[in-house]
Amino acid sequence: MLKIVRNIPWRQLGYLCIGLLALAGIGMLMGVVKKKDMAQACVSMKVIVEGKETFIDQHDISNLVSAQFGKVVGRPLAEIPTDKIEKALMELPYVSSAEVYADMDGILQILVQQREVILRIVNKVGKEYYIDTQGEKVPVTLKYVPHVLVANGNIREGYEKPLDTIQTQLVKDLVAIVEHVKNDPLWSNQIVQLYVDHQQDIEIIPRVGTQPLIIGDASKLEEKLGRLEIFYKNILPKVGTRAYEKVNVKYDGQIICERRDGWMLDSLQMKLKMK
Known part of the structure; x- marks a missing residue:
C-alpha cells in the first residue's frame, strides 16, 4: 500500500487539481459577467x-434600426434582438455583410460592409442597374453615383429585383471585360464606355480617338486588346485620329479599319494580317 502511495505522481495530480479549480473559477466568473451583461x-x-462605396451611411442604418426595432439606447441588452437586426440589414441591397453585438461597456456595435459595384448597365429600354463584384444586380439610387464604367446599347437583360444574378452571356462578357481591364494602367484609363450594337457586338468607346473599337465578345480578350495596342502605336499616328469610322478586332489575327465616307480607297475595309 505504501509503495502504491509513493508511486502516485503527486506533483502532476496537484497541477491537475489547480487547473480544474482555475477552470471552475473562470466559468463562474464568466457566468457572473454574462448575467451582469444581460441585465446591463x-x-x-x-x-x-x-x-x-457610399450607397448608405450611419444615419441610414440608425434610422432603419429605430424604425423597425424601436429605441435601443436605454433598453436591457438582453431585450435587443441583435440577430433580427443583422437579418434586416442583410436585406438591404447595398449591404454584403453585417455584424451586430454588444460590448463589455454596454455599447451596441453595428458593423456593415457595403457591396462594391463594378459596372452600370443601361439596357435597350432605359432600365438601369449595377453589377457588383459577386455578379449580382444592385439597384440604382439618386443618393450616390459610383465612378464605374457604363455599358449601354442593345442590351436586352433587365432588372427584376435586387441581387438577381446575371442571366445572359452578353452581360457576363461585359463584366469579364471590366474585370480584365480594371487593373491595366492603359485600358482602365482608355475605356470610357462599353456599347452593344445591333449585331450584339461589344464596342469600346475610347478616350483617345473618335472611332469605336469593336471586340465582339469577351473571348480571347488579351489577343484583341493586343491588336488594338498595335493599332494605337503603329497605325493611328500615321493616319490621324479621324481617319477611320470603326476599328474591328473581333476576328482572329486581323485589324479591320473602316474608312470614313469620302476617303478614296478601293475598299471600305483594310485588313492587316498579324504575323
Missing part, C-alpha cells in the same frame, strides 16, 4: 459602415 442597459449605439 445599452448606453449607446455605434455604427460603422465600411467599403469604397
Whole structure:
C-alpha cells in the first residue's frame, strides 16, 4: 500500500487539481459577467459602415434600426434582438455583410460592409442597374453615383429585383471585360464606355480617338486588346485620329479599319494580317 502511495505522481495530480479549480473559477466568473451583461442597459449605439462605396451611411442604418426595432439606447441588452437586426440589414441591397453585438461597456456595435459595384448597365429600354463584384444586380439610387464604367446599347437583360444574378452571356462578357481591364494602367484609363450594337457586338468607346473599337465578345480578350495596342502605336499616328469610322478586332489575327465616307480607297475595309 505504501509503495502504491509513493508511486502516485503527486506533483502532476496537484497541477491537475489547480487547473480544474482555475477552470471552475473562470466559468463562474464568466457566468457572473454574462448575467451582469444581460441585465446591463445599452448606453449607446455605434455604427460603422465600411467599403469604397457610399450607397448608405450611419444615419441610414440608425434610422432603419429605430424604425423597425424601436429605441435601443436605454433598453436591457438582453431585450435587443441583435440577430433580427443583422437579418434586416442583410436585406438591404447595398449591404454584403453585417455584424451586430454588444460590448463589455454596454455599447451596441453595428458593423456593415457595403457591396462594391463594378459596372452600370443601361439596357435597350432605359432600365438601369449595377453589377457588383459577386455578379449580382444592385439597384440604382439618386443618393450616390459610383465612378464605374457604363455599358449601354442593345442590351436586352433587365432588372427584376435586387441581387438577381446575371442571366445572359452578353452581360457576363461585359463584366469579364471590366474585370480584365480594371487593373491595366492603359485600358482602365482608355475605356470610357462599353456599347452593344445591333449585331450584339461589344464596342469600346475610347478616350483617345473618335472611332469605336469593336471586340465582339469577351473571348480571347488579351489577343484583341493586343491588336488594338498595335493599332494605337503603329497605325493611328500615321493616319490621324479621324481617319477611320470603326476599328474591328473581333476576328482572329486581323485589324479591320473602316474608312470614313469620302476617303478614296478601293475598299471600305483594310485588313492587316498579324504575323
